[in-house]
Amino acid sequence: MALKATTLHAAHVAAGARMIDFGGWSMPVQYRPILEEVATVRQRVGLFDLGHMGRIELRGPDREAFLDRLATNHVAKIPIGAIRYGLLCRENGDPIDDILVYRAQDHLFVVVNASNTAVDVEWLHQHRAQGPFRGVEIIDRTDELGMIALQGPRSQAVLEKLTEGVDLGAIKYYRFSFGRVCGIDGVRISRTGYTGEDGFELYLPNPQAPRVWDALVESGAPEGLTPIGLGARDTLRLEAGMPLYGHEIGPGLNPIEAGLSFGVNLTPEKKNTLGYAALSAFAAKPTRRLVGLASDGPRVPRQGYTVHAADREIGFVCSGSVSPTVGKHIASAYVAIGFDRPGTELEFDLRGKRQSCVVQELPFYSRTRG
Amino acid sequence: MRPDDRKYTRSHEWIKADGDTVLIGITDFAVNELCSGNEGDLVYCDLPEAGRLVEAGETFGEIESVKAVADLNAPVSGTVVEANPAIEDHLEILSRDPWNEGWMIRLAPKTKSLDGELMSAAQYEAWLAESH
Numbered sequence: 001m002a003l004k005a006t007t008l009h010a011a012h013v014a015a016g017a018r019m020i021d022f023g024g025w026s027m028p029v030q031y032r033p034i035l036e037e038v039a040t041v042r043q044r045v046g047l048f049d050l051g052h053m054g055r056i057e058l059r060g061p062d063r064e065a066f067l068d069r070l071a072t073n074h075v076a077k078i079p080i081g082a083i084r085y086g087l088l089c090r091e092n093g094d095p096i097d098d099i100l101v102y103r104a105q106d107h108l109f110v111v112v113n114a115s116n117t118a119v120d121v122e123w124l125h126q127h128r129a130q131g132p133f134r135g136v137e138i139i140d141r142t143d144e145l146g147m148i149a150l151q152g153p154r155s156q157a158v159l160e161k162l163t164e165g166v167d168l169g170a171i172k173y174y175r176f177s178f179g180r181v182c183g184i185d186g187v188r189i190s191r192t193g194y195t196g197e198d199g200f201e202l203y204l205p206n207p208q209a210p211r212v213w214d215a216l217v218e219s220g221a222p223e224g225l226t227p228i229g230l231g232a233r234d235t236l237r238l239e240a241g242m243p244l245y246g247h248e249i250g251p252g253l254n255p256i257e258a259g260l261s262f263g264v265n266l267t268p269e270k271k272n273t274l275g276y277a278a279l280s281a282f283a284a285k286p287t288r289r290l291v292g293l294a295s296d297g298p299r300v301p302r303q304g305y306t307v308h309a310a311d312r313e314i315g316f317v318c319s320g321s322v323s324p325t326v327g328k329h330i331a332s333a334y335v336a337i338g339f340d341r342p343g344t345e346l347e348f349d350l351r352g353k354r355q356s357c358v359v360q361e362l363p364f365y366s367r368t369r370g
Numbered sequence: 371m372r373p374d375d376r377k378y379t380r381s382h383e384w385i386k387a388d389g390d391t392v393l394i395g396i397t398d399f400a401v402n403e404l405c406s407g408n409e410g411d412l413v414y415c416d417l418p419e420a421g422r423l424v425e426a427g428e429t430f431g432e433i434e435s436v437k438a439v440a441d442l443n444a445p446v447s448g449t450v451v452e453a454n455p456a457i458e459d460h461l462e463i464l465s466r467d468p469w470n471e472g473w474m475i476r477l478a479p480k481t482k483s484l485d486g487e488l489m490s491a492a493q494y495e496a497w498l499a500e501s502h
Binding site for chain 1: 406408410411413414416434436439
């Protein structure tokens with residue numbers, strides 16, 4: 001099957017990016033060495049094409065109640081202009097996807113993973129057809145909207161040069177607004193990201209995305225801005241302790257044990273949400289916990305490597321990376337309760353060879369903690 | 371054109387006769403797949419001890435980059451005579467000179483023949499162009 005391409009594909013190829021298949025899309029994995037791209041985002045500012053992410057709009061009078069039936073966060077309680085993290089789960093608590101929900105005056109805007117977009121849209125349609133929510137409109141905006149992220153301490157300085165009619169400083173973390181960017185009206189601007197840095201995500205019509213990308217590359221150059229690929233993005237999100245569907249969460253990997261309880265509302269008001277009973281049971285009796293593991297050894301931990309305490313297998317790695325920010329090799333891993341205390345010394349099994357590592361709380365990196 | 375004084379495998383190793391022994395390494399294509407031209411992205415290489423017996427097609431070691439781990443496969447059967455002692459601490463050799471300085475192991479082959487599934491430089495390049 002042919003890969004899908006974002007409207008910025010030509011710009012990536014022209015910039016010399018190495019392209020890969022990611023969730024059915026041809027996307028840039030890196031433009032430069034991955035570790036240098038990570039440093040650019042931590043120290044200056046990086047530009048990301050996220051046009052592959054799924055974007056779904058919900059309209060109609062019952063949209064909040066409808067999404068509250070499917071999403072683990074409390075949608076009706078999100079303040080207008082705010083964004084909250086949540087998950088779509090099956091009745092057994094298995095996540096179908098993790099999502100960001102933007103609540104506007106007259107609609108909800110849901111951002112989902114590229115590889116799950118089709119499944120998510122189908123899930124929404126299926127449940128609308130079953131329940132009392134037939135008046136809710138489900139509009140898949142993925143193919144008509146571009147999505148560009150600016151991430152890093154100099155993000156606001158770069159974006160300010162190109163925006164009008166919106167005070168970026170007034171958009172607080174996990175809030176959004178609409179404004180004019182490069183002369184384009186009504187661009188959705190949110191203070192969000194997947195790197196652990198300050199930054200913005202922009203949603204704008206696809207035909208205008210290349211012009212805005214080029215303008216950001218040009219006006220950001222004096223601030224040290226460069227485009228950043230998915231390779232660095234994965235390291236940045238792991239350093240920041242953020243989950244990735246298919247790694248930390250997915251079938252058999254519930255959000256409670258993943259440490260995502262902030263996105264799972266288990267108060268009685270939410271008892272009709274799909275997965276409520278199963279997730280409540282996980283919360284009452286967790287058997288394992290997602291922790292960070294840091295290693296000074298030569299090998300890089302990878303998804304699927306087992307974790308051992310002496311001769312006992314007590315867990316497994318979800319994601320691993322070289323971490324230029326921490327200066328060690330890092331991993332997220334599920335470990336059995338009792339082996340999850342920070343400082344606990346464990347071992348990875350790296351394809352038959354052991355390497356020592358130490359448990360630490362996620363995240364590995366927090367810009368506010370320093 | 372890649373060196374035509376040796377044979378190539380589909381898993382991107384090369385093998386070259388050197389007296390009674392053979393030298394085995396990996397191609398520039400393999401190195402580039404792992405590190406995209408950034409030698410700093412290579413993080414680890416595990417090579418066997420002298421004396422180990424390897425069968426053709428068997429994994430004799432591993433090479434790892436920031437992004438991935440790849441198996442190193444023996445193109446022929448034989449006994450490991452020595453592993454290149456410089457590689458482990460100087461992985462940049464592999465991007466600088468995968469053909470000479472970057473040899474990985476020296477093998478005493480079980481048979482003198484280097485035939486079978488092995489490709490000439492021209493065949494390897496034609497296969498690369500077709501499949502990658």
